[in-house]
Amino acid sequence: MRLPPPRCSFTFLNGGLFLPRNxxxxxxxxxxxxxxxxxxxxxxxxxxxxxxxxDCPTFIVPGTGGGLPVDRYTYVSGLxxxxxxxxxxxxxxxxAIVGALVAVAVFALQFVDHQRR
Numbered sequence: 009m010r011l012p013p014p015r016c017s018f019t020f021l022n023g024g025l026f027l028p029r030n031x032x033x034x035x036x037x038x039x040x041x042x043x044x045x046x047x048x049x050x051x052x053x054x055x056x057x058x059x060x061x062x063d064c065p066t067f068i069v070p071g072t073g074g075g076l077p078v079d080r081y082t083y084v085s086g087l088x089x090x091x092x093x094x095x096x097x098x099x100x101x102x103x104a105i106v107g108a109l110v111a112v113a114v115f116a117l118q119f120v121d122h123q124r125r
Contacts (some may be wrong), residue, residue: 055092
């Protein structure tokens with residue numbers, strides 16, 4: 009199934025990758041929680057980029073004083089505002105939101121009359 013461009017843009021814009029949760033306007037924060045891609049993105053990112061602190065690669069984050077060395081997992085978990093221990097919660101939220109959207113769609117289809125009169 010191909011998503012139309014406006015819906016695709018809305019989904020990925022509110023996925024939390026470009027704009028973290030705390031930087032949303034309070035009025036638009038519902039979109040962050042309502043879109044299942046935000047929860048799925050956080051669960052996949054934490055699972056794929058998790059590493060132990062001893063062998064985790066580091067990189068320099070530009071800033072004042074020439075930059076600060078940060079390991080990959082610390083940087084990504086701070087950006088996504090979650091941890092690897094919460095990945096199953098994020099997958100559960102994804103499934104619950106998708107299930108609720110499907111239930112609403114099925115319920116709404118009961119009121120659609122496809123017969124021509």
